Amino acid sequence: MEQERIWLLLGRKVSGEATMAELRELEELLVQYPELRYKFSVLSNWPVSLMQEAWESKTENAWQRHMARMERDFVADGQEQEQPATIRKGKRAGLLAALSVLVILLAGFCAFLLNSKTKREAAAEMAEIQTRNGSRSRATLPDGTEVWLNGGSRITYQRDMNNQQKREVLLSGEAFFKVAKDADNPFIVRTNHMVVNVLGTSFNVKAYPNEDQSETSLITGAVEVMLADDPARKVKLIPHQKMVISHTQDGNPKPGLGYSMEQVKIDDQDDMIHETAWCDNFLVFDNESFAAVALKMERWFGVKIHLTDKKLKAYRFTGTFKNESLPQILEALKVTSSFRCQIKGNEVFINQ
Incomplete structure (x- = not known):
């Protein structure tokens, strides 16, 4: 009452x-x-x-x-x-x-x-796969597409994507795709700066929000890449070709730079493709600045690296590592450059 x-x-x-x-x-x-x-x-x-x-x-x-x-x-x-x-x-x-x-x-x-x-x-109806820094994962999407996720990455997709006219995923971070062939239903990968259209192929997309470049590397098949801020511009890639989009870390395109076309890097000795080596647990540095190397190691080992000297960020390194620990890699880098480092828990402090 x-x-x-x-x-x-x-x-x-x-x-x-x-x-x-x-x-x-x-x-x-x-x-x-x-x-x-x-x-x-x-x-x-x-x-x-x-x-x-x-x-x-x-x-x-x-x-x-x-x-x-x-x-x-x-x-x-x-x-x-x-x-x-x-x-x-x-x-x-x-x-x-x-x-x-x-x-x-x-x-x-x-x-x-x-x-x-x-x-x-x-x-x-939406599903998400996410990997934290220090880990990598592999999964099969509902349509049969295989995907590898690098550290600090996330993809979002519809649970019933295999019943959709467009199989679409949203990516933040880095992922390698082996797309299940379906000529009637294209596979689409969206990031903040590009849209990748594909029918059946294997390719790598790198689109971390805190980096100033995004990349699409085609391994087999064919893909078409559109710039997110200019959908009319469509670029078709052929195998072993890479499209690099330049932008600032806040997400805005760099004036006058746009994108560039490069070849993927293949090791002459063992035919290892640098852009996808991480899928086989290889950590590769290819004439990269210490700042870029630090970002890679942060995601690889789940740590925070502090470069206390601006000059250190300009140092460049080349090397390939598998199964080495963080202290072992740092000792190897010291062979070509002079710096000191101190590890405290999940933080690494590097100075001259």
């Missing part, structure tokens, strides 16, 4: 019929039923429909039931009294208005809940 009274008072409040005493009573009842406060706040801000007449029969029935219940209670208590017709008519009209508003608001609240549920279900 108390919750029914709350809804009745709420209807009178929204319709402007509530007295100060009724407003105080409503506040006191809401203290007893705090779970209704959320519904109350939603209903209070919901726009009242102009189609109020459509609810007339509903509110009439609700009013009749409420009056019948009140009359039974009054008879049981021996308190039934005759009221002037004009007074009863006025109260009946006020109550009808309150109940009418309440029914409309309840309908709006139901629509609100249904819409929220629909959004949650839509969100539940």
